[in-house]
Amino acid sequence: MHNITKWRHTCSLLSCVFILISICSLATKGLHFGLDFTGGILSEVKLDQILIAKEIQEKLEMALNQPVSVVAAGEPHQWILRYAAPEKLNSQPEIKAMLTSFSDQVEILNVSLVGPQVGQELVEQGALAVLITLLVILVYMSFRFEWRLASGALLALVHDVMLLLGFFSFTGMEFNLTVFAALLAVLGYSLNDSIIVSDRIRELLKANVTLPIAELNNRSILFTLSRTLITSGTTLISVGSLWLLGGEPLCGFSITMFIGIITGTWSTMTVATIIPELTKLGPQHYMSSKISDTP
Incomplete structure (x- = not known):
């Protein structure tokens, strides 16, 4: 189990490096917007x-x-x-x-x-849609689980978006509405994985009050690993077929989904579990509060 913790921390540091590279690429090169955005x-x-x-x-x-x-x-x-x-x-x-x-x-x-005015509106509306999506996810996860687990899931989603945007910026591939639709689909896919892992962490926290959170994170990942590999593997096969056989119109969508599924699975098992450890999530955060008898 100690090796799993070390592996998660190492992969999280590697993700931080990738995010910094993505930010530098977006700041220097930007995105190559397609005609959907530029007119x-x-x-x-x-x-x-x-x-x-x-x-x-x-x-x-x-x-x-x-x-x-x-x-x-x-x-x-x-x-x-x-x-x-x-x-x-x-x-x-x-x-x-x-x-x-x-x-x-x-x-x-x-x-x-x-015209370019339509493209500018699409950029603004797209960015607003992503921001609202992330905020709604944060509210839902905080209500459904706990804000520490919600913060980890949100950080994993931000990680996936930044890596995908950095990939398109670094390679210079066209970023159009089809790619943007795939980006939103990746958010939903990654969120589903984060909810499953978070639910298992919550169950283990209630059942094992003496184990540290790092150990519970490792067990949660191991318990859900087979399910993750099966779902991600079968989805990758379908997306890979679209990539190879779908032709030019589906190329951007397929690449975005393929990379997004890999990064989403990666971030769910690494980045999403780091925040609960750093914020010292424990079983006390799920204990019911006592109601006072005094009027």
Whole structure:
């Protein structure tokens, strides 16, 4: 059991190092926001039957000198193109000329412009949604368990968010609404693991009033380890399949979920259990208070 405590403390220190690296990367490089946040051009076109998404994307990126998202539309041979807005808003003739260079059949079905003001609102609303989510989680966990366990679970969630944001900042991958949705899904997944471990810690605290909190944390992790490995393993298999077979549209979502499940499992067994130890959580915090007989 002593080795488990040492392992948890070492992994927690390693998590602190990763968080510092993530903060430095976010401060220096920032995030590479996608068109959902920055605005741009959304064009729906119909091209030759022989063209595939990867070929269209490569040729347009070379012509526009910027990243281009190519997604198949509902109808056959129709594509949705997403790219940053040029200086001239009348971009339909330009994009049609580029498509004509490698496609004999080019039909522009629709062109729409998403301005940067919408992107700014999405950033603010997204950040507000994450903040409210964390506050509600803290209130729920404090009411359901105890504020020391709630603080540990909240710290684990902050750890997961910071590592994911640091990963996207460090690698320069596009951060769009799909990635943001996966980030919120990771919060729910990690919270579920934290609640299960916290519930086991609370049960052991009531049943073993003489054991130190570090020993109870170790036992709680061992008791829930098989369940954690099974659920996390099966979820990773599903997410890994999406990553390998889902293509470009699901790439960001799959990577976020894959890394988030690993970091969520890691933080639940390490970071979430450190705060109860540092704050000296004990069985006395779950004892019922005596009601005075005096009026």
